[in-house]
Amino acid sequence: MAKLMHISASPRNSDSESLAIAATFVDAYREAHPGDEIEHWDLWDGTLPAFGPTETDAKMTLVRGGTPTGEAHEAWEAVVAAFHRFDAADRLLFSVPMWNAGIPYVLKQFIDVVSQPGLLWGFDPQTGYLPLLQGKKAAVVYTSAVWAPGLPPAFGTDFQSTFFDDWLRWAGITDITAIRHHPTVLGDVEDSRQTATAAAREAAKTF
């Protein structure tokens, strides 16, 4: 039995384009894989640990070969628990709005929390980073309202999918399906929404 985890980064609830497209994906996935477990991790629900001074202290202590103690030890346990929550799923659906050309800060926070040495990555001084995640695949719903492929730079630059795709590959997730909804301001929003929704439904059937 596989486990699908939907990790969502839009706080806009019923107004959200990415959540609506992801909901179609999840419904179609459930229909096609009735025995699979499905979990939704809304990154705004307060369960994602912070990654501030105590957590960075713990991380750098570990990177230097030490052992975090006291407050840093406790903070690190929460970070490791968040990694294992994420790592328990072999199929991942991310819904990712474009915010200021990049990703919402809560998704960057998620990346900073789960991207840990010995868990998500290793390092070889001769060859560089070593991705540690194995056997996972990801579908990613990307949305924006101004930027769209093919528009001039005045409409923005895509640091959203370029950054996120790079993070997935760095972590070892190379089987990636992108589902895009980029209607831009003068575009046909409904047409773009329907195309993305159909793509989500199709992708979910064989995911």
Ligand SMILES: Cc1cc2nc3c(=O)[nH]c(=O)nc-3n(C[C@H](O)[C@H](O)[C@H](O)COP(=O)(O)O)c2cc1C
């Ligand atoms: C804080 C914020 C920043 C945004 N920045 C951009 C941007 O740089 N480029 C763009 O095309 N759209 C931008 N948008 C528009 C969103 O990408 C668009 O509304 C998208 O549908 C949001 O996804 P959601 O509906 O799932 O929340 C921004 C929206 C918000 C709330």
